Amino acid sequence: MTSKTDKKTNPAQGSRVDEDIVRKIGExxxxxxxxxxxxxxxxxxxxxxxxxxxxxxxxGSK
Structure with a gap:
């Protein structure tokens, strides 16, 4: 499980989470x-x- 602090300490993982969210929203x-x-x-x-x-x-028009 990731938290907001995990995203700050590991930007690459935060980017992956963002990609997953965008993909799910698109679907x-x-x-x-x-x-x-x-x-x-x-x-x-x-x-x-x-x-x-x-x-x-x-x-005519109504």
């Missing part, structure tokens, strides 16, 4: 993005987009 961000990107668009949102598109084609 978690990719996982979260993948989960979010694969979610379905809610029906209400799709309906609003279709309504907006019809409105734009008709030349």
């Amino acid at each position: 978690r961000l990719r996982q979260t993005y993948d989960e979010t990107a694969s979610e379905a668009v809610p029906d209400r949102f799709t309906a609003l987009l279709e309504e907006l598109e019809r409105s734009e084609k008709a030349g």
